[in-house]
Amino acid sequence: MPPFFQGQPVPAILALADGSIFHGVSIGASGQTIGEVVFNTAMTGYQEILTDPSYNSQIVTLTYPHIGNTGVNAEDVEASRIHAAGLIIRDLPLRVSNFRAQQSLSDYLKSQNVVGIANIDTRRLTRLLREKGAQNGAILAGADATVEDALALARSFPGLSGMDLAKVVSTKEPYVWTETEWKLGAGVGKQEAPKFHVVAYDYGVKYNILRMLAERGCKITVLPAQASAEDALKLNPDGIFLSNGPGDPEPCDYAIRASQELIERGIPTFGICLGHQLMALASGARTLKMKFGHHGANHPVQDLDSKRVMITSQNHGFAVDAATLPANCRVTHVSLFDNSLQGFERTDRPAFCFQGHPEASPGPTDIAPLFDRFVAMMEKHKHA
Numbered sequence: 001m002p003p004f005f006q007g008q009p010v011p012a013i014l015a016l017a018d019g020s021i022f023h024g025v026s027i028g029a030s031g032q033t034i035g036e037v038v039f040n041t042a043m044t045g046y047q048e049i050l051t052d053p054s055y056n057s058q059i060v061t062l063t064y065p066h067i068g069n070t071g072v073n074a075e076d077v078e079a080s081r082i083h084a085a086g087l088i089i090r091d092l093p094l095r096v097s098n099f100r101a102q103q104s105l106s107d108y109l110k111s112q113n114v115v116g117i118a119n120i121d122t123r124r125l126t127r128l129l130r131e132k133g134a135q136n137g138a139i140l141a142g143a144d145a146t147v148e149d150a151l152a153l154a155r156s157f158p159g160l161s162g163m164d165l166a167k168v169v170s171t172k173e174p175y176v177w178t179e180t181e182w183k184l185g186a187g188v189g190k191q192e193a194p195k196f197h198v199v200a201y202d203y204g205v206k207y208n209i210l211r212m213l214a215e216r217g218c219k220i221t222v223l224p225a226q227a228s229a230e231d232a233l234k235l236n237p238d239g240i241f242l243s244n245g246p247g248d249p250e251p252c253d254y255a256i257r258a259s260q261e262l263i264e265r266g267i268p269t270f271g272i273c274l275g276h277q278l279m280a281l282a283s284g285a286r287t288l289k290m291k292f293g294h295h296g297a298n299h300p301v302q303d304l305d306s307k308r309v310m311i312t313s314q315n316h317g318f319a320v321d322a323a324t325l326p327a328n329c330r331v332t333h334v335s336l337f338d339n340s341l342q343g344f345e346r347t348d349r350p351a352f353c354f355q356g357h358p359e360a361s362p363g364p365t366d367i368a369p370l371f372d373r374f375v376a377m378m379e380k381h382k383h384a
């Protein structure tokens with residue numbers, strides 16, 4: 001693969017709504033992008049982060065300084081394309097080195113028309129975001145970029161509060177997840193018949209969630225975010241999955257309505273991240289916007305029953321206000337970073353949810369047994 005800096009570097013400007021300006025070089029497409037600027041502290045997984053649909057309308061800065069060393073490949077993705085609105089990094093290596101690399105990070109960004117900026121003091125930027133909170137921002141990449149334009153653009157982003165993005169990134173048509181079955185079948189011979197049928201609402205679902213459900217013997221039918229409860233019921237599901245996704249959960253009234261109906265009917269239901277927030281709203285609780293959210297792969301979360309502490313992957317900017325949870329919701333997990341709510345279960349229905357990412361990708365899989373819990377819940381319900 002050719003070295004990245006061939007010819008003249010293209011200048012780029014990052015502006016934040018508070019007036020902060022950062023000068024760097026373009027590592028992606030020329031042009032402009034706007035969104036909420038958030039920092040992610042994971043040391044690995046830049047490809048999974050870029051393709052996570054939950055990052056729609058967010059510009060991500062990575063605190064790990066060297067990004068792009070292992071290039072990109074077609075497998076380590078959480079969706080078919082990049083969803084992050086832009087990428088901010090300290091240093092892009094001159095050469096890519098990995099046996100799986102098919103493309104450089106820079107070419108990948110360009111091929112998907114995504115704007116990125118390097119040579120940024122990401123420590124200064126992260127400290128600023130941590131102190132002032134996530135900021136609306138813009139990147140302008142190109143020889144004609146000006147500070148005035150970048151600032152005006154940054155201030156033109158309305159902010160994520162009130163933004164319904166789940167229906168924007170969701171699949172438009174239902175589909176059955178086949179990737180995992182195909183792989184298992186290719187490797188170990190004939191695939192056993194799936195034991196459960198899960199209907200997954202796609203609010204921006206990460207592939208690894210579907211992979212982990214499929215590996216546990218689930219056939220998965222993925223439905224568009226705006227599918228009604230009746231659409232799901234017609235498929236005679238053993239369980240309902242409410243996915244992660246971008247934006248503010250509160251305006252997703254269609255999703256709150258459908259999940260409420262399905263939970264009330266007593267169908268085993270599992271929610272992750274946005275799905276957790278939707279389950280809370282469907283149960284009568286409220287959500288709130290966090291100062292700078294949780295985005296990383298080393299967040300300690302305590303399971304309140306076992307008292308065990310698990311290291312988890314996180315990516316959220318909204319949270320459920322624990323004080324508003326009704327009596328039929330029991331808190332199961334809390335963040336040891338800030339004591340915010342990380343998980344609860346319904347005491348009157350077979351339904352539970354988690355704010356972090358048990359599918360990791362990137363990140364640790366300490367909390368992956370939540371998928372087993374969902375499968376056990378479906379098993380129990382099937383024979384009840």
Ligand SMILES: NC(=O)CC[C@H](N)C(=O)O
Binds near residue numbers: 248315
């Ligand atoms: N990863 C997610 O599902 C994120 C949920 C929601 N968009 C938030 O930022 O809190």
